[in-house]
Amino acid sequence: MMIKLSFAPSARFARRLSLGAALSAGLVMTAMTPAEAAKTTLNLGMSVEPTGLDPTIAAPVAIGQVTWQNVFEGLVTIDQSGKIQPQLAKSWEISPDGLTYTFKLQTGVKFHDGEAFDATAAKFSLDRARGADSVNPQKRFFASIASIDTPDAETLVLHLSAPTGSLIYWLGWPASVMVAPKTAADDKTTPVGTGPFKFASWAKGDKVELARNDDYWNKGAAAKLDKVTFRFIADPQAQAAALKSGDLDAFPEFAAPELMSSFDGDARLVTRIGNTELKVVAGMNNAKKPFDDKRVRQALMMAIDRKTVIDGAWSGLGTPIGSHYTPNDPGYQDMTGVLPYDVEKAKALLAEAGYPNGFTFTIKSPQMAYAPRSAQVMQAMFAEIGVTMNIEPTEFPAKWVQVIMKDRNFDMTIVAHAEPLDIDIYARDPYYFNxxxxxxxxxxxxxxxxxDPAAQNAIYGEAQKILAEDVPALYLFVMPKLGVWDRHLKGLWENEPIPSNVLSGVSWDE
Incomplete structure (x- = not known):
């Protein structure tokens, strides 16, 4: 016999059930409100504001750090491991003699202004970069292109005057991005590309804003963020304060290594130390006395203890180098032992060169923290061999580019060369080293x-040795990539094979 029991809840219990159900429903509804959804905006800090936004007409790396792979794209790209990947060109073939490159282009790609990207647009971009009136900062990349054919909208053919083993790699650089023919002239202030973000606004002296490109051609790599704001903050203390207050979500290249420990224990932020191509070198004017004498240059190199420079300039975070090459580069050889720190030998070389009592010169130092700090350490070291070095602050980039790069009116300067595999700058004529x-x-x-990679590596090894012995510049150290960002941010590059802030894969996990 089954007894069926039935209970009617009391009014008080019924009210409690109703309240509980309502709260449960409210909790579910709250979890789904936009306020609790994952963030879709990013505030990112940079130390240096770009002088413009078109990487095909000016050299400062800050330009590419805003626009490369965000607004602009190339026929190929360089991924975060430093490898070449297809982009606007989906494939390519190189003829056996190395003189013909045939690219098959992506279809259905449009620039942000609605203009189609096709072989004609690609030809325009390369002709603009290699033309007689080109101001492209890497114009030499395109020097071997003799002519360009466009058999159809999807095919681009480059005919070279000589084999160029680095061409595909160079086509992945910011200076090689594709630009829209109708709007290219205005890209310095209102850039138009094919990338996952569109240019939105630029409040000079403050910020650049980008917005998600909802019509982006590569759906598999579409931006996850709706809006990105690049804020320009030069002062390291202000950078740290903005991060700690939450005004900034990320500073991928934090400018003050001595402040990195101040983020320890911060529940919101994480710190990352990665690799870069930033080679800090003190370039000399090799056409000017006494720097036209190799013995003088060698003496100055031997007067420098690189470890002490790294300790003083960058809180011990850095890798010593003896040539214009980083440990990340293919065919790297450690050249720091070619002219090691040796004060007595440095003095002897100076005496042999006719400067037994030393000499006096001026170093023009940009304002970026590593430069004056390194210069101050070097100043003390040079004093040990009787050389007096005066330090002259020189605003970067405008004044530095004019005085050093264009006028070449200097004795010595110091700067971090950011481009990967740029050892060939010592073969350029003119170039500021002279x-x-x-x-x-x-x-x-x-x-x-x-x-052939093995053959290229062997040649690069010979080149490194020449520079280590000739020292047209004083080779100091490679800077690390110091990143600080919100722990809920995913997808920021920890290493930097090319100066950039690639943001298409960045998202929030909360």
Missing amino acids: YKNPAFNALMKKVQETT
């Missing part, structure tokens, strides 16, 4: 005649 070495130039020509 360095001329036919043997080195021949190596830079030879390395382009082959696409």
Whole structure:
């Protein structure tokens, strides 16, 4: 016999059930409100404001750090491991003689202004970069392109005058991005590309804003963020304060290594130390006395204890180098032992060169923290060998570019060269070092005649040795990538094979 029991809840209990159900429903509803949804905006800090927003007409790396892979894209790209990947070109073939490159282009791609990207637009971009009136900062990349054909909208053919083993790699650089023919002239202030973000606004002296490109051609790499704001803050203390207050979500290249420990224990922020191509070198004017004498340059190099420079300039965070090459680069050789720290030998070299009592010169130092700090350490070291170095602050980039790069009116300067595999700058004429070495130039020509990695690495090894012995610049250290950002941010690059802030893969996990 089954007894069925039935209970009617009391009014008080019924009210409690109703309240509980309502609260449960409210909790579910609250969890789904926009206020609790994952964030779709990002406030990102940078130390240096770009002078413009078109990386195809000016050299400062800050330009590419805002626009490369965000607004602009290239035929190919360089991924976070430093490898070449297809982009607006989905494939390519190189003829056996290395003189013809045939690219098959993506279809259905449009610039942000609605103009179609096709072979004609690609030809326009490359012709603009290589033309007689081009101001492209890497114009030499395109020097071997003799002519360009466009058999159809999806095919681009480059005919070269000589084999160029680095061409595909160079086509992945910011200076090689594709631009829209109708709007290219205005890209300095209102950039138009094919990338996952569109340019929104630029409040000079403060910020640049980008907005998600909802019509982006590559759906698999579409931006996860709706809006990105780049804020420009030069002062390291202000950078740290903005991060700690939450005004900034991220500072991928934090400018004050001595403040990194101040973020320890912060429940919201994480710190990351990665690799870069930032080679800090003190370049000399090799055409000016006494720097035209190799013995003087060698003496100055041997007067420097690189570890002490790194300790004083960057809180011990950095890797010593003896040539214009980083440990990340293919074919790297450690050249720090070629001219090691040796004060007595440095004095002897100076005496041999005719400067037994030393000499006096001026270093023009940009305002970025690593530069004056390094200069101050070097100043004390040079005093040990009787050399007096005066330090002259020089605003970067405008004044520095004019005085150093264009006028070449200087004795010595110090700057971090950011471009990867840019050892060939010592073969450029003109270039601010005023360095001329036919043997080195021949190596830079030879390395382009082959696409074999082993052969290229061997040539780069020879080139590193020449620079280590000739010291057209004082090779100091490679800067690390110091990143600070919200622990809920995902997708920021921890390493930097090329100066950039690639944001298409960045999202919030909360």
